[in-house]
Amino acid sequence: MEASTGLSRNIANTILEGFNRHFSIFQQITSGARERFEQADWHAVHASSRERITLYDQRIKETITKVQELYKIAGLDLDLWRDTKLCYMRLLSYHLQPELAETFYNSVFCHQFDRIYYTNEFIFVRNAISTDYIESTDSERVSYQSYYPNEIGLIAAIRQVIQQAGFQTPFEDLERDMRSIRKAIVKRFRGKLARKTHLNFQLSVICSPFFRNKAAYIVGHYTNGREDEGFALAVLNNEQGQLYIDTLLIGEKQLSIVFSYSQAYFMIEHQVPSAIVDFLQKILPERTRSELYSSIGLHKQGKSDFYRHFLHHMRHSSDKFVIAPGIRGMVMMVFTLPSYRYVFKIIKDKFAPQKEFTRKVVAEKYQLVKRHDRVGRMADMLEYSDVSLPQDRIHPDLLQELLDTCASSMTISDGKVIFKHLYIERRMIPLNMYLETATESQLERVIRDYGDAIKQLAAANIFPGDFLYKNFGVTQLGRVVFYDYDEINYMTECNFRKIPPPRFPEDEFSSEPWYSIEPFDVFPEEFGTFLLTNPKIRKVFMKYHKDLLSAAYWQKKKDNILNGIYEDVFPYPEGLRFRR
Incomplete structure (x- = not known):
């Protein structure tokens, strides 16, 4: 028994070492975002984004190989892996990213063993370690900083926010930008009554900017009386060695587009991602934790949180999966659960004659979208394998169509329909x-x-x-x-x-x-x-x-790309941009 516990402890340590290595490399790539932005190195921006997306699967394969070679793991020893999970939980007691480490453990286990063991006995179906109030061990790296306009004035406080964002590149004309910010605030809060300040008036700002594509965002929220809203200052590079504030976004509606599931992932360096997600959820209450983790590049954690939420919804609902509204696809079979705001997509066994490609090509196209800059115009998707749904929750018409079009991608056993591979996206009209x-x-x-x-x-x-x-x-x-x-x-x-x-x-x-x-x-x-x-x-x-x-229009776009010209694509309306 003691030898078994020692082996479990060693396996747990090896898996956690694999995760720590993964997160260290992830942070290393992320930490370079500021320099790439300030140097306007847009080619490196896109390359680093693609590199970071592929990291996780590489570390999982590496860790599985190490576990199998070091400890001669061939089959599943139930007692050994029960103990391994318990040992792993103890190791996470003071960890700064326990939820990410749990997801990493799940991936290592699930890549080796059958889906019948995907239960809380062997993996973290539920989080075991709370992420509430975790803070960085570095006292200088708190997740957010507070500013008090009642003491120094609102514009002075905002100036302080910008100056403390850590940019080394000078601003093109900060005084002009401050005037634009003031005008935007006056326009947003019309009348003296709307601009009345209360005793608790404060700005709370995430300490590190969010970097994506050709922009950086200083993100925070203000509290004034009972009002509490998020805001973001968009910072751009004029590609001549200077920065400028492009706009001020205030409120959930404007921020939602910036943090949309159709945008590429942000880069934000911080030791405690859960603290960043908690902050974002306050200013974006309609966004799920799954979407927010994904938005900062932790898409595997986004998958884990989504699946937990989905299981919870299934337990508390009784409606049936049905064929999704709209014209039937020639390549994908699409269905939905009316009470849940997502669609489920499966590659069909056979395509319409005009679709001259294979299932493998379709899967590669979806991977291309995952790795590419979606510029707010392509929906992100979650990709799952071996997904089990209760047969009695699937409408007979849908089940028959699935059997007719996707039989090779599914099996039915013990009242469960198991899908080998599916994609999940937000439902839209x-x-x-x-x-x-x-x-x-x-x-x-x-x-x-x-x-x-x-x-x-x-x-x-x-x-x-x-x-x-x-x-x-x-x-x-x-x-x-x-x-x-x-x-x-x-x-x-x-x-x-x-x-x-x-x-x-x-x-x-x-x-x-x-x-x-x-x-x-x-x-x-x-x-x-x-x-x-x-x-x-x-x-x-x-x-x-x-x-x-016009062919000339498209050829011009193509020539720009070939010549390394990266066009500006803004996630907010042109009318919100400041004049320069």
């Missing part, structure tokens, strides 16, 4: 369905945003491939997001062409084109044929996005 009931003002807004989405994806080196409205969704905030990834390609892989003039008059009436077409050829002037049949939609589209029908 399909754009084609939204347009069916949209008012004129809604139609104009959403078609304008649809075109903006395509342009912003193009700027990020993503060509959607299939522009049909059914492949886009409208979020709760009314933002258009692309979510069908099976035909996406890099812009740099595409050849944008203008249709050559017909050789003879009868060419235009031929069922076959009179010009050659290679696999990656794209003819933008054809987009209107299938997108703009509705006169109202056509009128709005041509008003704002006529250039999308």
